[in-house]
Amino acid sequence: MAVLIDFPAPVGHLSSAGDVRMPFSDTVKYCILGISVTLLLVALVILAWQIFRCCTQSPSTHMWQDTVSSDLLYTEEKSRRARNHSGAPSTRVEEVSTEVGRLDRCLSQTLCPPTGSNQTDRHVEEQDKVDGSLRFSIYYDQLQSQLVVTVLQVEGLHDRSQKHSLQPFVKLSLMWAGSEGVELGGSTDEEGEGSAPVLWAVLQEWRTRVVKGSCNPLFGDQFSCVLHKHRDFDRISLRMEVRDFDKFSRHTVLGEVRVPLGKLNISYPLELQEDLQIPQKDLGGEVLLSLKVLPTAQRLEVGLLKVRTVLTEISSDAALYARISVQCNHCKSRHQKTSAVARRLVTVFNEVLLFSLPDFPLQQCKIVVCVYEMQTTRMSNKHLIGQLTVGKEKSSEDEHWSLMMRSVRQPIAKWHGLLI
Structure with missing residues (x-):
């Protein structure tokens, strides 16, 4: 008969066993429990927020996403069906192009969902905004009948181009409001045009030097001209355009300042600082233009009938000629000149x-008419009187162009303004 006798374990072994079973103290265990409860509460809050968003989301978003997904699935299924069934080559090319267009439209909608016209409005506002001001001085010497204009500084220009730095300069134009334009406008009732607006003529033009790489350029350039015949300051206006010089293209107009001399007391030197405004065109003349389209021969007849301008002085050797160019469907024809x-x-x-x-069809067509003045008795540079543009764009049509297309093989004449 075996008798089991329990011997007490050593104290060292009991302490080691207790250490294995409970390696942490009560404080640590309570901290771990608190962290676990906190994480659980955070997870419950996130889950509740997702449920709230899912319940409050508008059904239109789901419908739009389902429509895009269905279009994509339909496109994929149709392309797979087109690969399995062989057809005529022309039909296959047309189907593939249609599918590519639909897929491109769907992808563009997916990547750029409709969010309104806020970005477009912001872009238009940035384009219409003009920064900077022009500081200049003006003075009229009554003894010598001389007008003196000094361009001092342009301040606060904003460099919007990241490709090159600003190279600003100032172009000055001394404008004369011709009363002949109003009188001739009243005498054109028989042509059905009614009274015409005031026509402007350029008396003098100057240009300052170019200052490279500066948003606050200093000029200090002075210009003067003698006004013997044009002392009526109520009809004289000074237009100063701040431009960005471009060696290989047209200069960019950054802003302009207009100063009517009749509203200022310039009998003594007067220094002014004006904010730059949005550039505007002036009416330098009017052109009676005739258009006729010949669809069978694919020809366009452009007739230059009359040009109405302002005469600041009578000159026997002054002559006018026009340069006309036509651009249709991104194909520019060679320009042609009229006789002087x-x-x-x-x-x-x-x-x-x-x-x-x-x-045909003509998706885009533009007729550009530029009228120049030249001297016939001596060699001199040509002077631009003004230019006009008539034609059809992708979004709209000019009124004269619409009348011409409705009256095929019939010349249609209409007055147009020359802008300077």
């Missing part, structure tokens, strides 16, 4: 120029 005609208040040309047109 002696300049009058109403210069009569009565010339017709013929241009070839590309294949």
Whole structure:
């Protein structure tokens, strides 16, 4: 008979066993429990927030996403069906192009969902905003009948281009409001035009030097001219345009300042600082233009009939000529020039120029007419009187162009303004 006798374990072994079973103290265990409860509460809060968003989300978003997904699935299924079934080559190309267009439209909607016109409005506001001011001085010497203009400084220009730094300069134009334009406008009732607005003529033009890489350029350039025949300051205005010089393209107009001399007391030197405004065009003349389209021959007849301008002085050797160019469907034809005609208040040309047109339909067509003044007795540079643009764009059509397209093979004449 075996007798079991329990011997007490050593004290060292009991302490080691207790250490294995409970390696942490009560404080540590309570801390771990608190952290676990905190994480559980955070998870419950996140879950409740997701449920709230799912319940309050508008059904239109789900419908829009389902529509995009269905379009994508339909496109994929149709492309798979087109690969399995062989057809005519032209039909296959048309189906593939249609599918590519639909897929591109769906992807663009997916990546850029409709969010309103806030970005477009912001872009338009940035374009219309003009920064900077122009500081200048003006003075009229009554003894010598001399007008003196000094361009001092342009301040606060904003460099919007990241490709190159600003190279600003100032172009000055001394404008004369011709009363002849109003009188001639009242005498054109028989042509159905009614009274015309005031026409402007350029008496003098100057240009400052170019200051490179500066948003606050200092100029200090002084210009002067003698005004013997034009002392009526109520009809004289000074236009100063701040431009960014470009060697390989047209200069960018950053802003302008207009100063009517009749509203200022310039009998003594007067220094002014004006904010730059949005550039605007002035009416330098009017052109009676005739258009006729020949669809069978694919030709366009542009007739220059009359040009009405302002005469600041009578000159026997002054002549006008026009340069006309046509651009249709991104195909620019060679420009053509009219003959030089002696300049009058109403210069009569009565010339017709013929241009070839590309294949119809005409998605975009633009007719540009530039009128220049030249001297016939001596060699001199040509002077731009003004230019006009008539034609059809992708979004809209000019009124004259619409009348021409409705009256095929019939010349349609209409007055247009020359802008400077």
